[in-house]
Amino acid sequence: MMSAPAQADEKDWTSVGEQMIAVIEQIPDQYANADQEGVEQSIRQAYYEIYQVSGLEAQINHRLGDERADAFVTQLLSIRDLTRDAAAQADVDQAVADTAQLLRDDITELIATPELNDQWTRVGERVVAKLDEAKQAYQSGDHDAAANAAKDAYLAHYEADGLEKATISYLGQARVSELESMFGQLRQSAKDGSVSVDEYNQKADDLASKITEDATKLDQLTSTAELGWSGFVASFLVLLREGAEALLVVAAVMTYAMKAGRKDQRFGIIVGVVAALAVSIALAFLFSKLTSSAATGQGQELLEGITGVLAVAMLIWVSNWILSKSSGKKWDEYIARTAGKGTATGGVFALASVAFLAVLREGAETILFFSPIMAGAKTGADHAKIWMGVGAAVVLLAVLFTLVWVFGVRLPMKQFFKWTSILLGILAVTIAGGAVKEFQDAALVSAHGLDGVPQVTVLGLYPTVETLLTQLIIIAILVTLGVLQYRKAKSERQQAVTNAAPAQAEK
CATH class of the missing domain: 1.20.120 (Four Helix Bundle (Hemerythrin (Met), subunit A))
Structure with missing residues (x-):
């Protein structure tokens, strides 16, 4: 599991056990009615949705030993095997009764066993x-x-x-x-x-x-009676660290929408953020329910890596697109061409996608990071300090968002486009390094270390040949696109001067 369950008292574990037994005791009737699918659903529900998710399995494993936890799982699965083998009804009834009694015995001994702080x-x-x-x-x-x-x-x-x-x-x-x-x-x-x-x-x-x-x-x-202020610090730093990068991307594209006067694009960005938060919660819930395994860990790294690659591609595209509109003439032409279009336009889709990927990349991971923090809270004061840390981080992120927004709105259009393009390019390089690192952690990409190269996580800088080479490639792409845009703008300015000369002469 992703994190250990919060400690529970005797009444809690007894209640959990009775919930499981109520589900298991449905099996004899289901078997009598030839409902094999119902039988197996009851077994899955008892094991995955109650035994695991409640933390009962982890506590039995932790305090009574692996053998006790394994013995119960074996007994539970014996019911499934009997029903699949078309055993006598009496044998199924007895297996269900034995399973219920074994669970009660485990819980009774669990309650009598002191909690271990290891x-x-x-x-x-x-x-x-x-x-x-x-x-x-x-x-x-x-x-x-x-x-x-x-x-x-x-x-x-x-x-x-x-x-x-x-x-x-x-x-x-x-x-x-x-x-x-x-x-x-x-x-x-x-x-x-x-x-x-x-x-x-x-x-x-x-x-x-x-x-x-x-x-x-x-x-x-x-293991102490209270977490104290460590819960505050942990929640504050996790949310601030994970939220800052996504916030910068969202703030940049939202500021663009403000300057453009395009309400349809602002709406698309908000939809992208909300959708990313919903998907993040779903993914965090999915990973938290999975049994611990190498596949589970690899799946998390792979998801983060793939999301990072997609985010890099979108950031490069949007960075170049914004840079291409940096001249007043280009911007006026774009406004004239796109004014009045709805949310189905390509621009809306692109910016909504950038916001979605930026938030999704950090969202699920942030929720998972909070699991051990919340699990470690033992008192009301612990929970209060954790939420104080969340509140403090939200306030600081809101201030940062406002500064980016206000600064961006006040910049002249050309300067705003240029610096927004640079910011998104820097974020693309940063995310590229992190994405390759996720693939390395998933053992899908080699990791050849480089001595003397510092590790700067906030910049996505990791001392391996693969991460640095990828970032150099992204930088080369961004520089090439920037040079092409510069030459194109210079050529257009020269052409404009050439075309204006005859008109001036006629006057």
Whole structure:
């Protein structure tokens, strides 16, 4: 799961168990009526929608052990197997009764077992175990197995089990970026077979040490009676960091619509933002319900990477389009040609798409980052401080949005277009670096490190050959388009002067 559930008391777990039992006890009647689809739906509902989502499975696993959690799942699935094999009704009835009793026994013992404050330490141990597998495989000469173990350490545990999100929320993005780089180097070293066994072991041990250190800190932060102001700081920084980039894009295109006097385009932008928020919530909910796995972690990275690529393409297109309208004559011609058109125009679609992609790229991730923060809240004061952090970030983002808007509206048209085009181009370069990094984290793109190159996350600057090469290509495209637009504008000005000369002579 994406994050550990909030702690619950005896009444809570008993209530969850009775909800599950009520669903499971529908199965004998469904089986008697030959409703196999209903039987399997009840099993899925009991397991996925209640046992997992409520956090009961995680608590049994955490406090009673893997064997107890696995035993219950085996017992639950035995009902499905009996119904598929056309077993006697009495056997199905007995299996349902045994499953209900096993669940009650687990909950009774769970309530009597003290809560353990080592949630993230246990996740860290799973990461370290995979890193040990990578070391053993590399030592035996099986470099592919070493690379796969290192990949699973990141995707199946560090990310999918929520440790990455918790680290970002409480310890900061810089720490996660550092560890992601180490994960990438470990995978790449295994693929290339480029280092000695001792060097590889040292890389893995350094990473394991940092993972263990972070997990211990997180348990200390989340196991106290109250989060205190750490909840405020975490929520403030997450929302501010994730929202700033999307806000700059939306502010730029909204300011353009204001200067253009095009209400249809403003409407399209708002629709794009609202749609992105709705899709972000849906995606966050989907990922939070999935069982932790390498596929789940890879899916998140892949989605972020693909969205980033699309955003880069749209930003380059819009940046060049705005630059092409930077002369007063071009703008007047465009207004005359498009005035009165509705929201189906190409311009409306383009700007709505830019807003949609900018918000979507950050939206789902922001919601997921808040999962461990909200899960760690134990008191009303904790929740109050978290929402205070959200409020403070919203106010600051609103101020930033207003400054971009006011500054943009006051600029002369030509200067506004030029600087908006430059801003969108810079954001395209930044997002391009982040998109390639997401593909690297998903183990779909190689990651060859470069010594001496700083990592500046806010600029999408990562010290790998692949990310920097991609950004150089984007810069080259933007510069080429800018030069072409400059030459075109210069040629048109010269042509205008040439055409004006005879008219002046006639006067």
